[in-house]
Amino acid sequence: MAIREILVVPSPVLKQVSETVRVVDDDLRALMDDMLETMYAAPGIGLAAIQVGVAKRVIVMDLARDGEEAQPRFFVNPEILWASEETAPYEEGCLSVPEIYDEVERPLQVKLKSLNYQGEEIVEDAEGLFAVCIQHEMDHLDGVLFIDHLSRLKREQAIKKVKKLVKAA
């Protein structure tokens, strides 16, 4: 396993649409292992492959709270089968937009289909933080960042702040 570099805005790579994975094999599992290690080191609760520069429809996630045992989860080619009409705001952040947090309104519940680490198809319901996180990460697969859901002014301010942060590092 290896920690990979996380791309930050305004990297044009983050705007790419990721490709469907054709087979879940050892190479893909090695990518998922690296992504998980990178996410834990950041630290973060979710990461899409495009954030480490790989345009594949792969997401890793761990929503365990502090003190809880790790609960790594892997989503390959995730698809939303159903989303509730009811929406809710949640204050989101993103490893590719460091130190910026703002509210995004999304469906409260979704039904989701994906392949897991073994390549098995899983259909599951998501709500709460899981629903927020999976929708945020799935946006990444289509080149959409959470700041794209904000006003143009807020988005430009966020990118400016991240540029400053990167320069100071």
Ligand code: NI
């Ligand atoms: Ni993100």
